[in-house]
Amino acid sequence: MSVNFNDTKITFQSKSHWDLQLLKFIFSVLNRPFFVFLGTSIIKWALQFRLPIKGLIKATLFDQFCGGENIQGCKKKINQLKKFNVKTILDYSVEGQENEQSFDQTLEETLRTIQFANQHDAIPFCVIKLTGLGSKSLMTKIQLCKELSLDEQNQFNRFKDRGLEVAAEISKLNQRLLIDAEESWYQNVIDTFTYELMIKYNTERALVYNTYQFYRHDMLDRMKAGFENIIASKAYFGAKMVRGAYTEQERIRSQSLRYPDPIQPNKDYTDRDFNEGVKFIMEHLNYCSICLGTHNEASSKDLVILIQKYGYEKNDPRIFFAQLLGMSDNISFKLSEEGYNVAKYVPYGPLEQIMPYLFRRVEENTSVQGQSSRELMLIEKEIERRKLKL
Ligand SMILES: Cc1cc2nc3c(=O)[nH]c(=O)nc-3n(C[C@H](O)[C@H](O)[C@H](O)COP(=O)(O)OP(=O)(O)OC[C@H]3O[C@@H](n4cnc5c(N)ncnc54)[C@H](O)[C@@H]3O)c2cc1C
Numbered sequence: 001m002s003v004n005f006n007d008t009k010i011t012f013q014s015k016s017h018w019d020l021q022l023l024k025f026i027f028s029v030l031n032r033p034f035f036v037f038l039g040t041s042i043i044k045w046a047l048q049f050r051l052p053i054k055g056l057i058k059a060t061l062f063d064q065f066c067g068g069e070n071i072q073g074c075k076k077k078i079n080q081l082k083k084f085n086v087k088t089i090l091d092y093s094v095e096g097q098e099n100e101q102s103f104d105q106t107l108e109e110t111l112r113t114i115q116f117a118n119q120h121d122a123i124p125f126c127v128i129k130l131t132g133l134g135s136k137s138l139m140t141k142i143q144l145c146k147e148l149s150l151d152e153q154n155q156f157n158r159f160k161d162r163g164l165e166v167a168a169e170i171s172k173l174n175q176r177l178l179i180d181a182e183e184s185w186y187q188n189v190i191d192t193f194t195y196e197l198m199i200k201y202n203t204e205r206a207l208v209y210n211t212y213q214f215y216r217h218d219m220l221d222r223m224k225a226g227f228e229n230i231i232a233s234k235a236y237f238g239a240k241m242v243r244g245a246y247t248e249q250e251r252i253r254s255q256s257l258r259y260p261d262p263i264q265p266n267k268d269y270t271d272r273d274f275n276e277g278v279k280f281i282m283e284h285l286n287y288c289s290i291c292l293g294t295h296n297e298a299s300s301k302d303l304v305i306l307i308q309k310y311g312y313e314k315n316d317p318r319i320f321f322a323q324l325l326g327m328s329d330n331i332s333f334k335l336s337e338e339g340y341n342v343a344k345y346v347p348y349g350p351l352e353q354i355m356p357y358l359f360r361r362v363e364e365n366t367s368v369q370g371q372s373s374r375e376l377m378l379i380e381k382e383i384e385r386r387k388l389k390l
Pocket residue numbers: 179180181182211213215242243244245246247263264265266267268270292293294295296322323324345368369
């Protein structure tokens with residue numbers, strides 16, 4: 001039985017008439033690249049000159065794509081989602097600086113999200129980007145097998161200590177941790193460290209999940225090798241499956257430094273490997289857990305079909321669907337209504353500091369083919385449905 005993601009009554013059940021009008025306005029703007037360019041330029045300029053536009057951003061973009069300025073401020077969104085059985089993954093989306101003080105602050109904040117998750121059953125996972133805890137340039141150097149100075153070695157040890165502290169807290173409170181995937185030129189370091197954590201903490205079930213980006217042409221093999229390594233160590237394998245968010249950066253860097261492009265030749269290859277990867281995990285679910293991070297309707301339907309094919313419960317705790325807050329509610333709310341496990345990444349942080357995240361969402365909604373026009377089409381359909389009282 002297939003799921004119908006065009007059911008706008010379910011998608012927008014939590015939205016009032018005015019919410020829908022505001023959404024229509026936001027996605028109409030996002031649907032026009034010229035307005036987006038103009039709007040983001042004005043916002044950047046206004047923020048630089050401290051013009052009073054915080055309220056406007058907060059009531060529009062921030063409210064659509066973010067949970068709040070701090071953990072407590074996210075409670076309203078968490079409860080709204082919970083009403084419809086959609087869970088929350090609190091994502092501290094502030095891009096800190098490359099210094100020890102900032103890494104320590106991110107560690108403290110991450111520990112706070114874990115403790116908060118422990119008190120709220122609507123939070124099934126915590127999440128972290130490991131470059132919040134240690135330096136990207138140092139990781140890049142390590143991936144290139146360059147010799148480290150004593151100071152750099154100490155820095156790297158401090159990074160690992162922070163990561164271990166996060167994982168120990170996850171384990172102590174029996175929570176689960178998603179480790180985001182980042183750029184390929186330091187991802188090996190993230191993978192290696194994540195596997196250390198998996199082997200140490202995934203002894204009874206998957207608490208620590210690594211992320212696999214199938215826009216990389218080597219990812220399917222890398223994921224299978226990771227699986228073999230974890231299974232051989234008698235631990236459980238946790239996999240967050242995504243297509244990948246850094247195509248542009250990957251292509252620019254590989255061209256400018258003249259090494260082979262790590263990205264697939266086209267999207268069909270990405271889709272093919274993504275599907276293969278998901279199938280592989282579902283075939284080995286006795287040893288794995290999966291979090292499917294996608295806004296792609298076909299991929300979400302495919303996982304539903306695999307769950308049915310292998311006879312798993314819809315709410316099997318090893319299987320989760322995840323989307324970003326403010327995007328693809330038609331997928332999230334429909335799947336949760338059908339009884340599947342669904343969670344939203346809910347980004348939070350002080351408004352000024354979260355602006356880079358917001359600009360990326362705006363860019364993604366403008367550039368990912370059909371994303372905002374699809375959202376807009378659904379919003380207009382729901383407005384029409386309510387008018388006709390269907
Ligand atoms: C809950 C969640 C967590 C996420 N976590 C991460 C993370 O940790 N790390 C990360 O990198 N991303 C992450 N993402 C983002 C994700 O990788 C995608 O960028 C985003 O979700 C769009 O892909 P899609 O599957 O939703 O949709 P689709 O629209 O089906 O796919 C778009 C994606 O396809 C790929 N693609 C597009 N054109 C081409 C091309 N010409 N050649 C090859 N590939 C192409 C790109 O990856 C692009 O982002 C996450 C997304 C979600 C929803």
